[in-house]
Amino acid sequence: MPKSSSCRVVDAHRLAGPVPFDDLPEDPRPEMDRLGIEAAWVTHTLSLYADAQDGNDALLRLDDPRLIPVPVVLPGVPGADAPDRPRDVAAWGVRMVRLCPARHRFELTGPAALDWLAELGLPVAIDFAETSPGELRAVAGLPVRAVPRPEGTTADSRLLLMLRLEVPVDRDFLLRAMAAEGVPLDGGYPPLGSLPALHAAGVRTGPCPAAGKAAAEVVWVRQSMLMAEPGAATQVAEALAKVLPAASR
Template structure:
């Protein structure tokens, strides 16, 4: 089973001094938990400046996830990108505003998948974005176990919505979502180092799902999205 963390941060973070502040530290954390690869956003782009971000060094186990910002003051979409992150709350723009929708349409046309933090926007804005641009592939990350009803409402309505397992830790919640919506819409993610990585990794090994479904969640789904 190939395990790929779709939701990982590289670089210093406000929560404290973490091993993943550099590449060797991040790789050691992946090794510790038997995670083969990770989609990595740099903390500089996430918390500070997405327009002139610190580069994520090239490494066969890391896929760089740029932070894109719509509008004339924004950060453009990389020419070869397959996965990007949008952070409306952190970088102060309207997810479903005119510039946000223009960017979303560009991403959809180029078959680029978007990581979108649950606490970076609202269910209403997610619904509006997914309604206006129904072909945009969105992976909702860090949804949290308390958001299950709101998440289910959105998943029932929008076929291109997916979610990660970073903080969906309620008893059998991942299994319930996978059985209702299909394992192809569930991706393994940790949100580390902001959130715990050992919990989601342990959960992955103990999901009460078929081997095929677990393999999709563990890495198959994100590898397909990345092409």
């Protein structure tokens, strides 16, 4: 295809590397030149069909401004995270990452993936065949994010998942409505300084605005939901999508 002076052609879904049913060129640039493609968002096939980290390493070695890397992130799979920690993605200097929940067998709306997405703060590419409409709505459309693990955390027992509501809500109504949807949530701890027992004992307390803000915004998903079948995560997301509009102030 000849190049057009008035049209910039960008390939938004380019693969480089071997695939089980075909061979793609390790270097896609000659074919891009032939087709008049100026730039391409590229994922290495080793990340899809073999080892995610090996594929990401091969992708980043291409190092050409025409080839915009989209590495594959594998979050929260014990012994197989790619990279080891979400903050390691920042060292790659990429503008987007790719998730393959079906291929790599993890729950897109599960606590591990939500933790990683909250910490990454990057656009995410997901093939539609890798997920479901409900999961995509949960990830893309709700004003809710998982509270990230504190800096320095090396392991997380995941006895509960804390979700931060990013819109003002009537918490009492939200908790009652979620329970009615079959997804009971916990309101979490109140700020320590607000406990009546402390005031009754004459303990002097000061203002704790950060604790008060967290208490107003954060709800807990119980362990029973985290240990349920994979579809339970979608159930939580769908219930929140139904309840939040009514609970918002």
